[in-house]
Amino acid sequence: MTLESRTAPTPSSRTALVRRARRINRELALLYPDAHTELNFTTPLELLVATILSAQSTDHRVNMVTPVLFARYRTAADYAAANREDVEKIIESTGFFRAKTTAIIGVGQALCDRFGGEVPNRLKDLVTLPGVGRKTANVVLGNAFGIPGITVDTHFARLARRFGWTTQTDPDKIESEVGALFPRSEWTMLSHRLIWHGRRVCQARRPACGACGVARWCPSYGIGPTDPEVARKLVKEGPFS
Numbered sequence: 358m359t360l361e362s363r364t365a366p367t368p369s370s371r372t373a374l375v376r377r378a379r380r381i382n383r384e385l386a387l388l389y390p391d392a393h394t395e396l397n398f399t400t401p402l403e404l405l406v407a408t409i410l411s412a413q414s415t416d417h418r419v420n421m422v423t424p425v426l427f428a429r430y431r432t433a434a435d436y437a438a439a440n441r442e443d444v445e446k447i448i449e450s451t452g453f454f455r456a457k458t459t460a461i462i463g464v465g466q467a468l469c470d471r472f473g474g475e476v477p478n479r480l481k482d483l484v485t486l487p488g489v490g491r492k493t494a495n496v497v498l499g500n501a502f503g504i505p506g507i508t509v510d511t512h513f514a515r516l517a518r519r520f521g522w523t524t525q526t527d528p529d530k531i532e533s534e535v536g537a538l539f540p541r542s543e544w545t546m547l548s549h550r551l552i553w554h555g556r557r558v559c560q561a562r563r564p565a566c567g568a569c570g571v572a573r574w575c576p577s578y579g580i581g582p583t584d585p586e587v588a589r590k591l592v593k594e595g596p597f598s
């Protein structure tokens with residue numbers, strides 16, 4: 358039997374959609390048993406700052422600047438009192454460094470003013486911080502506090518659409534529609550798995566369909582090369598940090 362003939366058709370019912378989505382998640386769990394955020398951090402504050410820096414950048418680039426940044430600024434008060442030129446110099450290579458400097462100094466001030474210098478562990482509080490949207494908030498909740506959250510970045514959004522879990526392009530709508538297919542307890546790891554698979558195999562321009570471990574359940578199988586030899590060359594090896 359060829360892979361094409363085994364590829365799942367679009368499910369006709371909600372139950373079938375949920376079943377297939379959970380099957381893909383289980384297979385991705387086997388493929389990426391140690392999927393995790395590729396940003397380096399040791400505290401919620403470090404993860405919050407690193408996630409702000411990761412906008413329009415790569416985790417690898419962020420991980421290159423954060424050792425210096427985290428050694429120099431250890432608390433929210435340190436960021437609140439930071440000289441912006443000093444911060445700009447350290448984070449410049451991550452891009453958009455002026456806006457990011459404004460955000461992380463603003464985060465430091467807001468944490469000191471409203472949260473006793475601590476990073477809050479509620480979504481509704483996190484999104485009130487400067488430069489912090491739902492994506493950043495969910496990264497912090499899921500990875501620093503162990504509170505389930507779906508992180509809709511560019512990889513997650515692309516794969517969720519390719520898997521037929523949503524047709525939305527708005528991240529909040531994607532989060533809500535995909536979240537409804539899975540138990541809350543799966544949300545954080547599901548996010549990591551999709552991001553890992555998106556970085557390594559199901560890339561934006563040329564997805565490696567012929568070398569993809571979830572091809573038989575993917576309704577988009579065939580949008581990239583299906584020849585195993587060709588596809589294998591498209592797969593990128595991690596780590597990306």
Ligand code: SF4
Binds near residue numbers: 558564565575576578
């Ligand atoms: S690489 Fe191809 S088969 Fe695999 S998830 Fe992406 S679109 Fe589907």
